[in-house]
Amino acid sequence: MRCLFYLFALVLAGCASQPQRAAQQAGPSALDDVAATLAQFETALEEWHRGQANSGGASLTKARLALDESVTRCVQSVSCDAMTALRAQSTANARIAHALLGERESDPLEPNDALTTTDRHAHAGSPAKDVPELARSAAMLNGKRLDEVIRLNGAVKAGIEEWLTWMRPNLLDAYENYQYLRHRMWPVYEQAGLPEALLFGIMAKESGGKVHAVSRAGAAGLLQFMPATARGYGLARNSGFDDRFDPTLITQANAAYLDDRFRELNNDLELALAAYNGGEGRMRRLAGGSTRSFWDAPVYNALPPETRDYVPMVLAAAWLFLHPDDYGLEFAKFDARPGDITLERAASINELSVCMGQFGNARGWFRTLRNLNPKYEADTRIDAGVRLDVPEAAARAYAARCRSGVLAQTAAELNAARPPVASGSSWVASAPAGSARTHVVRKGETLHAIARRFGCGVPAVAQANGLRPPRYAIRAGQRLNVPSCRA
DSSP: OOHHHHHHHHHHHHHHTSHHHHTTOSSOOHHHHHHHHHHHHHHHHHHHHHTOOTTTTHHHHHHHHHHHHHHHHHHHOTTSOHHHHHHHHHHHHHHHHHHHHOOOTTSOOOGGGSOOHHHHHHTTTOGGGSOOOHHHHHHHHTTSOHHHHSOOOHHHHHHHHHHHTTTHHHHHHHHHHHHHHHHHHHHHHHHHTOOHHHHHHHHHHHTTTOTTOBOTTSOBTTTTBOHHHHHHTTOOEETTEEGGGOHHHHHHHHHHHHHHHHHHTTTOHHHHHHHHHHOHHHHHHHHTTSOOOTTSHHHHTTSOHHHHHHHHHHHHHHHHHHOGGGGTOOOOOOOOOEEEEEOSSOBOHHHHHHHHTTTTOTTOSHHHHHHHOTTSOTTSOBOTTOEEEEEHHHHHHHHHHTSSSHHHHHHHHHHHOOOOOOTTOSBOOOOOTTSOEEEEOOTTOOHHHHHHHHTOOHHHHHHHHTOOTTTOOOOTTOEEEEOSOOO
């Protein structure tokens, strides 16, 4: 347990031996302060592991906050080795997440999987970037692991059964999607001190790990934010792109939202989840400022059936994420390390999915490519020279199959193909890729059905016609412009 401190001490000694540093060390340096608070953190963590901390996780949280403050002072000092301090802080953050939050030690996030410098700069302007600190999340957990906080009652057990029976394929798909998105999402929760299993549970229930998921009510994205709530947490529409489809930004908004609900709802996880699904106003009226729990009759009976189902299903998915072996659940193991490709020739995501085939992934790469590159419609040709985010395994598939050759040509031909239009049909679907098509709305049709017929997402069709969520109101006889998108 002391290995982190000893390693830091060696680095500190090396820094002190440099002549240019020695002159600046008349008194205790900022890096010495980091070393001291790091030692206190290690002691608190050891006590917590041995069960000697009488105040639960409070002393550990205090030590972690002291370490953060000392690192901040170091970064602000011109005479301090900021990179050494930040590395110590990063490792400490990972350890406290494993200790307090019940994460699986066998599957830690590798250093290279964290947000890249480019990612951090790209999201730096978002109001949702200021994710909550550990203190309130630790209060919600009260020094316990997540699986000690979850009440394994009848409702949660029923949810576990659903996930393990007819919804097992959904759970396995969600897990695979999450693994490829993990480097975009988990660092946000880790920084906020929230359990990874909770993130997975919410994502599995909300979207199954499909970045472009849109509900009939108008909620969108991996973690399903309604437009008004999204705007309140810094998610906007920039240059036509909906920030709700950005995995990192929507995770930041989700963490900030839960932090606000913990503050209002007595640090109660179940009530916070109920607010996430059923609205914070309702939950404040039912339980705000009281000691009522989600399961108390005055609260539970007043909630809509969807919310009564939602909370135990999220908790059940989180529980299975932590304890798959107890239920004969096998999550696939695969290489999800992030990478990238630079297109050597113009291609759409559909084309890439065809030429990559099942090289390195028995289920194919379509969903992963869509999730990691949400700004591109599936059938929109992307210019040569553009960089796309892909797993390393997919990068190998691209190099092997998509740069040239028969498969690459076949993929391009399939992407350009269009079915013939029946005589007298109101569907005008023979336009070339990239051009708009027109559809005359029939009686009883919905925008969702029309979008599905053309292989488009509802937001794309709605935006092309100025339709507003959540109703997306259309009328029989109305002519809709349908963009060229087929997935």
